[in-house]
Amino acid sequence: MLPPASHHRPQSLPVAGVSPEGREHLRVTGLTLAYGDFLVLRDIDFTVGRGEIFIIMGGSGSGKSTLLRPLIGLQPPAAGTVRFAGEDLWQLAPAQRDRLLRRMGILYQGGALWSAMTLAENVALPLALNTRLAPGEIAELVSLKLALVGLAGFESFYPAELSGGMQKRAALARALALDPEILFFDEPSAGLDPVSARRLDELILHLRDSLGSTVVIVTHDLASILDIGTDSIFLDAESKTIIARGPPRELLAHCPQPRVREFLTRGGASPP
Numbered sequence: 001m002l003p004p005a006s007h008h009r010p011q012s013l014p015v016a017g018v019s020p021e022g023r024e025h026l027r028v029t030g031l032t033l034a035y036g037d038f039l040v041l042r043d044i045d046f047t048v049g050r051g052e053i054f055i056i057m058g059g060s061g062s063g064k065s066t067l068l069r070p071l072i073g074l075q076p077p078a079a080g081t082v083r084f085a086g087e088d089l090w091q092l093a094p095a096q097r098d099r100l101l102r103r104m105g106i107l108y109q110g111g112a113l114w115s116a117m118t119l120a121e122n123v124a125l126p127l128a129l130n131t132r133l134a135p136g137e138i139a140e141l142v143s144l145k146l147a148l149v150g151l152a153g154f155e156s157f158y159p160a161e162l163s164g165g166m167q168k169r170a171a172l173a174r175a176l177a178l179d180p181e182i183l184f185f186d187e188p189s190a191g192l193d194p195v196s197a198r199r200l201d202e203l204i205l206h207l208r209d210s211l212g213s214t215v216v217i218v219t220h221d222l223a224s225i226l227d228i229g230t231d232s233i234f235l236d237a238e239s240k241t242i243i244a245r246g247p248p249r250e251l252l253a254h255c256p257q258p259r260v261r262e263f264l265t266r267g268g269a270s271p272p
Helices: 064-071 094-101 119-130 135-148 164-175 194-211 222-228 248-254 258-264
Strands: 024-035 038-049 053-058 079-084 104-107 182-186 214-218 231-236 241-245
Touching: 024 064, 024 214, 038 064, 038 214, 038 231, 038 241, 053 064, 053 194, 053 222, 064 182, 064 214, 104 164, 119 135, 119 164, 135 164, 164 194, 194 214, 194 222, 222 248, 222 258, 231 248, 231 258, 241 258, 248 258
Parallel strands: 053 214, 053 231, 104 182, 182 214
Antiparallel strands: 024 038, 024 079, 231 241
16 A cells, blocks of 8 residues: 655745746646555646746655656556646547657657667657658758757767767757657756756757747756756655745745755855
């Protein structure tokens, strides 16, 4: 049996830039995640507005990447709902769910590029599988997506020939192949040096501003959290739920939860 639901309520701060009613892009309600009788997360509630850069943060073992799984169609929740653009993802028939998932782009933690395929072939794959475009049209779109992430001219390169930061950008180009409305990133700066991580953050901001994309990022990287996050939730490994929500810099300045303050002041960060 799963443990009884917690009555712990997260510390919530005024959320800057929250979209008005009707502008929410993603709504998660009463989400519980478990593997058999092993509870991972419970009582998860949050809303992501269109055009936000929404951060899912927390310490090791808090369930950050696990929470991403039901949001991108990889694992049904034990309870609760995931509504994307008003549609309940896990109540849809498989064909309808696949249609909805094609409106999302995903950058996995390791990039997940196919090592035996060139960058052009990697980016072309979702276009070849999900559209009826001619090969020439696909090649044109592939070049456009690679140029968008700063990799113009690298079509014939293989992932092993690129730096870690370039591999992440190539994976992002593939995530953008189908012009998604919402982008999901799982630890995008993992394995990158600080300069490459900063450049990736700048690229995320550019894509949000130029394409109007909504961005959901799972990360523990403090610089990214504070520099680009417009809203956030903090997952707590002990209580297995959200203990704080709000813009990261406001949480840094005002959150009364000791674990949240400790997390956000690593490396000497101080309130603005």
